[in-house]
Amino acid sequence: MIPTLKESPADAEIASHRLLIRAGYIRRVASGLYEFLPLGLKVIKKIEAIIRDEMDRAGAQELLLPILQPRELWEESGRWAKYGPEMMRLQDRAERDFGLGPTHEELITDLVRSNVSSYRQLPVNLYQIGPKFRDEIRPRFGLLRGREFLMKDGYSFDRDEEGMGESYQRMYDAYGRIFTRSGCTWRAVEADTGLIGGDVSHEFMVPAEVGEDFIAYCTDCPYAANLELASFRRPTPPDDQDLIMEKVHTPGRRTIDEVSSFLGIEPRRLIKCLMYLVEGRAVAVLVPGDREANEIKLERVLGTDEFRLFNEEDWKRLPEYLQGYVGPVGLDGAEMIADWSVEGARGMAAGANDVDYHLINVKEGRDFAVDRFADVVNARPGDLCPRCGGELKVEAGIEVGQVFQLGTRYSLPMRCHYDDENGVTRPMIMGTYGIGVSRLMAAVVEQSHDEKGIIWPLSVAPALLHILPLNYEREERRRAAQELFQACRERGWEVLLDDRQESAGVKFADADLIGIPFRAVIGKGYDKNGNLELQVRASGERFNMSMEACLDRLRSAMESV
Numbered sequence: 001m002i003p004t005l006k007e008s009p010a011d012a013e014i015a016s017h018r019l020l021i022r023a024g025y026i027r028r029v030a031s032g033l034y035e036f037l038p039l040g041l042k043v044i045k046k047i048e049a050i051i052r053d054e055m056d057r058a059g060a061q062e063l064l065l066p067i068l069q070p071r072e073l074w075e076e077s078g079r080w081a082k083y084g085p086e087m088m089r090l091q092d093r094a095e096r097d098f099g100l101g102p103t104h105e106e107l108i109t110d111l112v113r114s115n116v117s118s119y120r121q122l123p124v125n126l127y128q129i130g131p132k133f134r135d136e137i138r139p140r141f142g143l144l145r146g147r148e149f150l151m152k153d154g155y156s157f158d159r160d161e162e163g164m165g166e167s168y169q170r171m172y173d174a175y176g177r178i179f180t181r182s183g184c185t186w187r188a189v190e191a192d193t194g195l196i197g198g199d200v201s202h203e204f205m206v207p208a209e210v211g212e213d214f215i216a217y218c219t220d221c222p223y224a225a226n227l228e229l230a231s232f233r234r235p236t237p238p239d240d241q242d243l244i245m246e247k248v249h250t251p252g253r254r255t256i257d258e259v260s261s262f263l264g265i266e267p268r269r270l271i272k273c274l275m276y277l278v279e280g281r282a283v284a285v286l287v288p289g290d291r292e293a294n295e296i297k298l299e300r301v302l303g304t305d306e307f308r309l310f311n312e313e314d315w316k317r318l319p320e321y322l323q324g325y326v327g328p329v330g331l332d333g334a335e336m337i338a339d340w341s342v343e344g345a346r347g348m349a350a351g352a353n354d355v356d357y358h359l360i361n362v363k364e365g366r367d368f369a370v371d372r373f374a375d376v377v378n379a380r381p382g383d384l385c386p387r388c389g390g391e392l393k394v395e396a397g398i399e400v401g402q403v404f405q406l407g408t409r410y411s412l413p414m415r416c417h418y419d420d421e422n423g424v425t426r427p428m429i430m431g432t433y434g435i436g437v438s439r440l441m442a443a444v445v446e447q448s449h450d451e452k453g454i455i456w457p458l459s460v461a462p463a464l465l466h467i468l469p470l471n472y473e474r475e476e477r478r479r480a481a482q483e484l485f486q487a488c489r490e491r492g493w494e495v496l497l498d499d500r501q502e503s504a505g506v507k508f509a510d511a512d513l514i515g516i517p518f519r520a521v522i523g524k525g526y527d528k529n530g531n532l533e534l535q536v537r538a539s540g541e542r543f544n545m546s547m548e549a550c551l552d553r554l555r556s557a558m559e560s561v
């Protein structure tokens with residue numbers, strides 16, 4: 001069951017999606033739902049074996065939790081209401097509510113609280129590998145963003161922050177080894193904690209053009225962070241003369257571009273005043289004219305996710321704010337939050353809160369007072385590293401894993417407690433750790449393919465060797481192929497034998513597509529002197545050799561992983 005295809009499916013926009021389907025590894029059932037065909041499952045099992053090996057080595061224990069999760073547990077953590085439509089919900093015949101697990105913090109916390117009660121039983125580190133469901137708004141890119149996908153999720157429980165820090169570091173190190181052994185290049189970056197909660201978090205990113213995440217990283221020091229929260233050092237504002245603020249007529253000019261070209265002032269010297277409705281009240285957010293507000297940063301600063309930019313109705317309902325002419329000078333009634341780059345800024349232009357007028361030579365502190373300065377804009381290439389002042393670069397990446405220091409986010413509301421040495425009851429301190437197993441499979445392909453097909457790293461390849469007897473109906477060649485097949489099986493190596501009566505062209509094209517690291521061609525050379533042609537998928541090298549020599553070469557390759 002290796003249904004290779006000549007044509008790519010119409011919805012496959014990226015290489016891993018196209019190739020995994022064309023090479024017969026996966027098949028789409030519905031949006032975001034895929035079947036793993038025999039070859040696909042072999043790759044998944046290879047990745048899982050690497051994960052298990054590293055997790056067990058790091059002292060974690062594997063278990064398996066149900067996918068259906070009762071509403072009551074999610075009520076305890078407060079996430080039944082919070083998680084939103086990404087969690088698929090359903091009822092059983094008695095009309096009890098369940099969710100299809102998008103992640104398993106609630107279940108694991110329930111398990112641990114009912115079985116661990118003393119400091120002597122801690123720390124505990126548990127993990128599982130299994131399906132997760134998330135009803136993503138935009139399932140796409142094949143395995144990269146599915147609705148049902150495979151995840152390794154792990155959870156640590158410690159007595160205190162220090163213990164949790166150690167558990168976190170052990171998982172962080174294990175993750176690095178897992179991605180390296182899977183044949184990826186990767187980068188660990190500081191990350192936002194989102195719906196999972198907690199304080200400290202890192203994501204493991206596989207750099208790839210098709211990645212949906214963006215990473216800012218320093219070229220001079222190890223600083224790297226998801227653009228969602230990457231900070232940067234603001235340059236000192238230009239030391240212009242303290243000119244007197246002036247009001248200028250700017251008829252019909254409302255947008256940054258219109259005002260900037262009309263006044264002949266660069267966009268970065270304009271103060272963009274964004275009006276937000278935050279839990280019902282108006283908040284002004286000041287950013288330089290050439291930057292956008294970053295709403296993930298803003299959420300942290302505001303301490304709530306209940307906010308949005310003014311819509312048409314808000315502008316009408318609150319006529320004291322003039323759309324297109326709103327600015328910080330004389331702005332009453334709204335809290336004013338400004339990006340750090342506005343601190344000390346002078347010689348700026350801004351809306352005058354008067355139709356068809358703007359102000360120039362505006363100076364922060366003199367002409368208006370900011371309530372709070374904060375980091376609320378995106379970093380971009382060329383910005384200064386917040387740690388060392390070096391140059392930041394930005395690259396796209398695929399998030400293949402994330403680790404979180406949760407603290408008591410779940411143990412407090414769910415009363416996951418233990419008694420310490422002195423008999424004092426304390427909440428356990430948790431960490432949570434995830435790897436997108438099926439996403440990792442696609443990420444490996446993104447990094448490792450050519451125009452002809454996949455090039456599997458040996459560690460996760462579905463087989464070591466692909467045997468290609470040409471004209472399989474020929475008795476001699478068939479016997480040789482079967483002998484080689486048996487020899488591999490006896491050595492415990494996985495091997496694929498193309499026993500189809502297909503033309504050499506079809507067999508070679510499929511072999512390139514499928515991407516098994518080594519290929520043994522049994523053809524004319526075999527008839528002449530009993531030699532095979534061993535081909536290396538990655539380099540394209542070919543070697544004429546006897547079957548014995550071929551097996552030796554394969555053995556040394558196996559020993560290197």
Ligand SMILES: Nc1ncnc2c1ncn2[C@@H]1O[C@H](COP(=O)(O)OP(=O)(O)OP(=O)(O)O)[C@@H](O)[C@H]1O
Binds near residue numbers: 146151399436
């Ligand atoms: N829809 C998905 N399809 C495949 N893998 C996924 C999906 N969502 C998450 N993962 C994988 O599971 C891991 C752990 O889940 P986590 O909760 O951190 O995901 P996430 O941060 O919500 O992912 P994303 O930001 O890509 O939606 C992720 O690092 C990722 O590798």
Ligand SMILES: [Mg+2]
Binds near residue numbers: 203402
């Ligand atoms: Mg994540």
Ligand SMILES: [Zn+2]
Binds near residue numbers: 219223389
């Ligand atoms: Zn730096």
